[in-house]
């Protein structure tokens with residue numbers, strides 16, 4: 133099966149081929165022909181399995197070879213980084229046709245974005261806050277939208293975003309085609325989503341007997357001790373075959389702190405969180421994509437959708453909020469058929485939360501192994517050479533390294549030149565060559581990393597991000613500082 137046979141025009145097929153994308157992934161095989169009939173869709177497939185082109189290709193195809201100018205398709209996403217990335221993916225697919233794609237997100241001056249809208253961009257990819265803002269100011273007209281997509285739909289329809297998303301639905305015509313995509317789709321959200329859709333078809337590419345987690349991500353859960361965590365992380369970062377690594381923290385402050393600590397230990401880390409200026413955020417992402425930095429210490433802002441080649445390891449420095457957050461976070465590795473490793477630290481006080489995640493995912497590990505930086509199983513599980521310490525010896529540090537030389541790991545205000553809005557996508561490489569354990573593109577290769585006891589579980593719990601977008605206070609988020617950071621949703 134190829135994209136042409138799914139009804140996609142040759143110029144798009146050619147554009148994808150330049151990135152080595154030739155055979156459709158399962159969600160694309162199912163979603164594309166169906167979406168091309170005009171059907172409303174709820175598309176559910178695991179992280180890193182190609183949902184973006186699953187909605188993006190039919191959307192571009194349906195607009196036609198040379199669409200009239202003006203916004204016709206709207207893709208709504210939860211974070212600025214994802215808006216930039218999805219827009220880049222769609223620009224790639226549309227690179228051989230006049231269709232224009234604009235990324236509309238907060239933290240940036242209006243002028244450039246308004247100029248793209250005025251130039252006649254037909255596809256708008258954006259975050260809710262800025263989309264509403266421009267619509268209210270009559271700078272963006274959503275009255276001719278024919279296709280609307282909510283990417284990370286369960287998050288977009290969760291309490292934090294719902295009021296904004298409802299407004300966006302209200303700005304668009306009733307007759308539009310509406311597509312919702314996510315790796316996680318709790319039943320309650322599916323039920324609620326039907327209100328915004330016209331007899332949607334729910335596509336799920338997961339086999340019913342397949343686990344809820346991804347088999348191609350080897351997953352470890354350790355009960356770790358706060359004061360020892362940096363040392364453990366430092367050792368994991370020297371594991372055999374360790375490529376790019378995403379480390380998730382609970383708070384923005386913690387992301388800065390851990391990033392600074394790792395830089396101090398000789399690692400090439402940078403931070404990403406909602407207290408950084410948009411320019412610093414984009415600079416961090418660009419550096420991480422290009423490989424200039426190989427460790428991204430991030431809050432929940434990087435948990436969903438972000439696709440960076442060659443992320444071999446994800447470390448949950450603090451436990452995710454719930455099982456959905458767990459799946460999205462660890463899903464930053466093991467993408468497009470590749471293998472990955474995820475390590476989750478569970479603090480003593482988070483054991484109950486882990487129990488909940490473990491049950492929901494039928495993970496089969498109710499009691500995380502107590503783990504110290506010196507534990508033998510840490511070294512054997514993760515392939516760390518005996519005797520490795522959590523600091524890079526001064527003699528082995530990269531040239532030019534000095535303590536605290538990572539200005540992006542800090543706070544807002546560390547602004548250097550703007551790295552540009554492309555978000556460093558040129559550093560992405562879809563050819564798939566060279567990655568440790570790369571599988572064939574159809575995802576049919578061996579799955580050597582079978583985790584124990586993985587089973588699907590339809591558990592539903594309210595989603596909670598790390599508070600980088602507006603959410604009503606709930607008991608589970610009571611300890612968070614929630615100052616208005618101009619975060620992800622604006």
Ligand SMILES: Nc1ncnc2c1ncn2[C@@H]1O[C@H](COP(=O)(O)OP(=O)(O)OP(=O)(O)O)[C@@H](O)[C@H]1O
Pocket residue numbers: 152153154155156157160177178179180181182183184185314315436437438439463467468562573
């Ligand atoms: N048919 C294909 N062949 C090869 N690579 C592909 C194909 N489709 C998508 N990819 C690549 O797979 C990677 C993951 O795709 P994508 O970001 O769309 O996943 P996703 O399902 O949206 O994941 P998430 O749930 O994390 O958002 C991207 O690098 C993308 O370019």
Ligand SMILES: [Mg+2]
Pocket residue numbers: 183184283437
């Ligand atoms: Mg995605």
